[in-house]
Amino acid sequence: MSKSTLTDLKERRSIRSYKPGQLNDEELEAILEAGTYAPTGMGSQSPVMVVVRDPALVAQLEKLNAEVLKDPEAKPFHGASTVINVLVDKTKATPLQDGSLVMGNLMNAAHALGIGSCWINRAKEVFASKEGKALLEKWGLSGDYEGVGHCILGYPAEEPKAKPRKKGYIIKVK
DSSP states (O other): OOOOHHHHHHHOOBOOOBOSSOOOHHHHHHHHHHHHTSOOGGGOOOOEEEEEOOHHHHHHHHHHHHHHHTOTTOOTTTTOSEEEEEEEETTSSOHHHHHHHHHHHHHHHHHHTTOEEEEEOOHHHHHHSHHHHHHHHHTTOOSSEEEEEEEEEEOBSOOOOOOOOOTTSOOOOO
16 A cells, blocks of 8 residues: 555655665666656756766765765765765756755655655755866766755665644745
């Protein structure tokens, strides 16, 4: 029995502890496909998703992210086996919004499949760095691309529960 979309949206949490092991290709493809269906301003489809599964490259990206934190010992990817780097073309009308919606679709699709995910910030700084720009070039991305987020994925080693929703979250105006 599958859960409803509304239930998935209420139950999805950011996962910061992962079991060893790589996602299977079918799971990853389903998550990526969901990302391609995120709404974008004027239908521009401006985001690009760069999937990294190679442990050495995941470690390199994590190191770059930790450098932005100014904490070389940090492990901001929390042991996740896959990183989807969401990048956007800054010349489009709504790049931040477009990339954010892709990130949301990726995380919600992952949860629906029982996969853990977390939005890791600092992709903007990582891909603005000399080493980050070199990676973009290596990946064939030329142009004015900016990082929106790193979507880390893996099999969850924890099941965090939602905090109660704050008072005043919703204001209804008549």
